[in-house]
Structures are given as C-alpha cells and as structure tokens.
Amino acid sequence: MKIPFLPKSLLAKRILWCCAGAALLFLIYGVARILLIKPLTLKPGEPLRGRLRTESKIHHIGDPVLLTLEIESAPKVRYSMPNLNDLRLAPLEVQAHPELRREWLPHGERRLLRLQVIAWESGRFTLPGPELSYVDAHGRRRSYRVPSLNVAITSVLPVKRSKADLLKLPLKPMKGPVGLPPRYALLGWAAVLVALAALIYGVIRLVKKRTAAPGLETPQPEPRREAAHQIALRRLAALEAAQCLNAEEFRSFYGELSEIARQYIEERFEIKAMEMTSEEFLMFIAATDSLKIQHQFLLREFLRSSDLVKFAQSVPLPDEARLDLERIRQLVRETVPEPTAEAASDPVPGVA
Structure with a gap:
C-alpha cells in the first residue's frame, strides 16, 4: 500500500x-x-478538597509511617502546596525528603505530598490539617482547612505489665540487614x-x-577494471579507424598516440610518464630496466618522430606515421603481463 x-x-x-x-x-x-489513576472525589461545584492519610491502619514505635497529604482541585483553581513548616506533625519526625506528585485528570487535578515519618512514643495523636489559600474559578480568594488525622501508635511490648516486669524481659536477637524497597518506577521506565x-x-x-520485495532492482556488482594493455590496444584500434592520416592531421594523430603510449607505460610499470619530457622519460626507462632493449628502441624511435611533429612542425609521410602506430602496438603486445589463474580464461583482444 x-x-x-x-x-x-x-x-x-x-x-x-x-x-x-x-x-x-x-x-x-x-x-x-x-x-x-482513581477518579476525583470532588462533588459538583466543590472547588477544593484535601485529606491526610496513612498507608496502613496499625503503626508501631520506631516503624516508618508513610503520610500523604492529598489535594484535589477543580479546573482553573489556583493554590500552592504547604511546606514542611506549615505541617504540625509533632510528635512524629520526618525521616526522608518529601515527594511531590501531580496527576492531571479530565475534570481537575490531584497533588500528592508524601512524607516518611516515624514515632518514638505510643498513644493516640491528632495531626491537624494545614490551611490552604486558593483562588477559585471566578477569581475569588478563599481558604480551606484540610481535616485532621487521628494516628494511633502502639508499642510492641506486652500490655498490662509493670515497668519492672518489662525491664526483666530478654532482648530479642539482632535482625540481619534489611534490603531497600523496590523502585517500581525504574522498572516501569525500563x-x-x-x-x-x-x-x-x-x-x-x-x-x-x-523494500526487498520481488520486482525491485538488485544492485549490480561493479565491473572489473580493464587492464592497461586492453585499454591501450582498444585506443590504438580506434585511432587507426579514425583516418586522421588521410586528412593530414598529423599533429593530433601523434598527440593521441603519444598519450596512449605514456598512459600505458604509466599504468603498466607505475612510472609517472605523463609528467616527464621525452628525454627524462627515456633516461628513467633505461635506468630502471623496466623495458627490454628492443622495446626501449621502439619507444625511442616513436618519441623522436612524435617530438619532430609536435615541436618542429615536421610533416611525416603517412607510411611513417602508420609505422609509429605499429611500433606502439608491438610494444604493448610484447609487454603484456603474464595472466593470473583468475584471468587466464579472459582473452586479450589483439594479442595472439
């Protein structure tokens, strides 16, 4: 599709x-x-509602208690959550940094302030709710007091025993290390x-x-690079078929023939022939023994004729020009490298 x-x-x-x-x-x-998320408990027309709550009903001395201040508000109601100084939590002590969470719902929002507290005394305590100042949807400034919370802290010691009897009780063995509570939020994000x-x-x-469905073109492998002697023989055949000698275009004929010879020598023997003069070229060939004596002779005779035409404005006979072309063709054919096992089956054009 x-x-x-x-x-x-x-x-x-x-x-x-x-x-x-x-x-x-x-x-x-x-x-x-x-x-x-559970829905809001706001009644129709109610701008704000809050409550204090704990996660469990039974609390013991020395055990952490998770205390939550929950505030629900209607849309367009503005208020600020109280800070720790506004919460009168005595005799409870705050043990961890408060955590503030916000939940957006279709008909309002809910903010949760979570505190971990601990008690060191037993008994029943009343935690007064904080007073909130807010601005309702009509822009009127109002105040609201959160209902108080009754918390019962019990002791783990036996009841109805005197202090002397309690001091005689043996101590319980020490407990081992307690692991940290799991962090489900990290698991959720993971x-x-x-x-x-x-x-x-x-x-x-x-x-x-x-994209790999049938009918699509598959990429073709890159063609194998043509050998230097194949390029040279093909260009020599094209130069011969161009009939430059009949039109007496000797200068362009020798220019093309010289370029064919130099490029072949450069690619075949890795010699920078295109950047050398004829004299430098011949001296370098003689010094490196890249070509045999008879091949150096063919190259020397051709370069002499080529320089006369290009620089001395000499006009050779057509037969002499054809002879120079045959000299380069003979040079290429006789310096073809030995075929490898991979290329042994490939015929070399123009080579017997």
Whole structure:
C-alpha cells in the first residue's frame, strides 16, 4: 500500500516510522496512566478538597509511617502546596525528603505530598490539617482547612505489665540487614524503553522486508577494471579507424598516440610518464630496466618522430606515421603481463 505523504528516501522513511511508533507508545502509556489513576472525589461545584492519610491502619514505635497529604482541585483553581513548616506533625519526625506528585485528570487535578515519618512514643495523636489559600474559578480568594488525622501508635511490648516486669524481659536477637524497597518506577521506565526498542526494531525489519520485495532492482556488482594493455590496444584500434592520416592531421594523430603510449607505460610499470619530457622519460626507462632493449628502441624511435611533429612542425609521410602506430602496438603486445589463474580464461583482444 502506498502512502502519499511518505518521503522517498529509505532513511527518512525509517526515521518517520520510528517517530510514529514512539508517539504511539507514549500515547498508550498516557492512556494507561489515566485509566489506572482513581477518579476525583470532588462533588459538583466543590472547588477544593484535601485529606491526610496513612498507608496502613496499625503503626508501631520506631516503624516508618508513610503520610500523604492529598489535594484535589477543580479546573482553573489556583493554590500552592504547604511546606514542611506549615505541617504540625509533632510528635512524629520526618525521616526522608518529601515527594511531590501531580496527576492531571479530565475534570481537575490531584497533588500528592508524601512524607516518611516515624514515632518514638505510643498513644493516640491528632495531626491537624494545614490551611490552604486558593483562588477559585471566578477569581475569588478563599481558604480551606484540610481535616485532621487521628494516628494511633502502639508499642510492641506486652500490655498490662509493670515497668519492672518489662525491664526483666530478654532482648530479642539482632535482625540481619534489611534490603531497600523496590523502585517500581525504574522498572516501569525500563519496560517502556524495551518496548520502544522492540517497536523500532520491528518497524525497521518491516521496512527492510518491503523494500526487498520481488520486482525491485538488485544492485549490480561493479565491473572489473580493464587492464592497461586492453585499454591501450582498444585506443590504438580506434585511432587507426579514425583516418586522421588521410586528412593530414598529423599533429593530433601523434598527440593521441603519444598519450596512449605514456598512459600505458604509466599504468603498466607505475612510472609517472605523463609528467616527464621525452628525454627524462627515456633516461628513467633505461635506468630502471623496466623495458627490454628492443622495446626501449621502439619507444625511442616513436618519441623522436612524435617530438619532430609536435615541436618542429615536421610533416611525416603517412607510411611513417602508420609505422609509429605499429611500433606502439608491438610494444604493448610484447609487454603484456603474464595472466593470473583468475584471468587466464579472459582473452586479450589483439594479442595472439
């Protein structure tokens, strides 16, 4: 199925599909959070409501108690959460830094201030709720006091025993190390990242599968580079067929023939022939023993004729020009490298 707004580039398509998958995943995560969050308890027309609560009903001396201040508000109601100084928690002590969380719902919002407290005395205590100043949806400034909370702290010691009897009780053995509570939020984010990675991987696999469908052109392997002698013999045949000698274009004929010879020597023997004068070229060839004596003679005779035509404006006979072409062709044919096992089956054009 073709989608008209998709880009043509394969990389751009992959990026677009990954972004769409990530957006879908975050949308699912947001919907799941909304469905899992309990609805507001606000009554119709009520701007603000708050309460203090604890996670459990039974509390002992020395045990941590999770205390939560929960504030629900209607849309367009503005207020600030109280700080620790506004909360009168005595005789409870705050043990950990407070955690503030915010939940957005369709008909308002909920803010949660979580505190971990601990008590060192037993008995029943009343924690007064803080007073909040807020501005309602009509811009009127009002105040609201959170209802107080009754907390009962019990002792782990036996009841109805005198102090002398309690002092005679043996101490319990020391407990071992206690592990930290699990951090489910990190596990949730890890699950989201794993799901996102799986989605991106699936999208990339799908895109690759569709782009590799039958009917698409498969990339052709690069053609093997032509050998130096094959290039030279082909260019010599083309120069011979150009009929430059009949039109007496000797200068262009020798220019092309000289370029063919120099490029062949340069690629075949790795000599910078195109950058040398004829004299430097011949001296370098003689010093390196790259060519045999008879091949050096063919090259010397050709370069002498070529320099006369190009620089001395000499006009040779057509037969002399054809002889120079045959000299270069003979030089190429007799200096063809030995064929390797891989190229032994490939015929060399123009070489017997």
